[in-house]
Amino acid sequence: MRFRVGFGYDVHRLAEGRALILGGVAIDHSTGLLGHSDADVLLHALCDALLGAAGLPDIGHHFPDTDARWKGADSAVLLREVVRLIGEQGWRVGNVDVSLVMERPRIKPHIPAMKRVIAPILGVGEDAVGIKATTNEKLGYVGREEGACAYAVALIQAD
Ligand code: MG
Numbered sequence: 543m544r545f546r547v548g549f550g551y552d553v554h555r556l557a558e559g560r561a562l563i564l565g566g567v568a569i570d571h572s573t574g575l576l577g578h579s580d581a582d583v584l585l586h587a588l589c590d591a592l593l594g595a596a597g598l599p600d601i602g603h604h605f606p607d608t609d610a611r612w613k614g615a616d617s618a619v620l621l622r623e624v625v626r627l628i629g630e631q632g633w634r635v636g637n638v639d640v641s642l643v644m645e646r647p648r649i650k651p652h653i654p655a656m657k658r659v660i661a662p663i664l665g666v667g668e669d670a671v672g673i674k675a676t677t678n679e680k681l682g683y684v685g686r687e688e689g690a691c692a693y694a695v696a697l698i699q700a701d
Pocket residue numbers: 552553554577581582583586
């Protein structure tokens with residue numbers, strides 16, 4: 543069995559009048575993440591970790607923000623496409639782990655729902671999907687609630 547690991551990072555601004563979508567789950571909040579797609583920062587970091595593990599170009603290459611097809615796109619659709627792309631190279635997902643950094647709202651109650659969305663897309667059990675959330679202790683742009691960022695690692699495997 544062959545293994546590869548990959549790392550992904552993403553950041554999006556928070557803005558009023560936007561839905562907050564994280565890990566494929568809509569969360570009730572006064573602001574949402576701003577972007578061409580639904581700006582799901584957690585899934586974008588995860589996509590880049592998977593693409594990076596397979597040595598493929600990043601999410602911006604595959605889903606450019608200049609392409610009207612991806613305007614308002616559900617990032618779960620992008621993740622599904624990423625899994626298909628790495629599958630074309632002979633890879634399947636082993637496990638993933640994501641850290642979301644965001645000041646508000648409280649993310650922990652939503653993590654089980656995120657795992658239920660993500661695990662079947664990746665073709666793994668929910669125990670192979672790590673999701674953690676932390677605040678930034680009120681420091682920097684995250685602390686001022688100007689944005690949120692996410693870090694992800696992914697292990698992919700091939701027989
Ligand atoms: Mg992004």
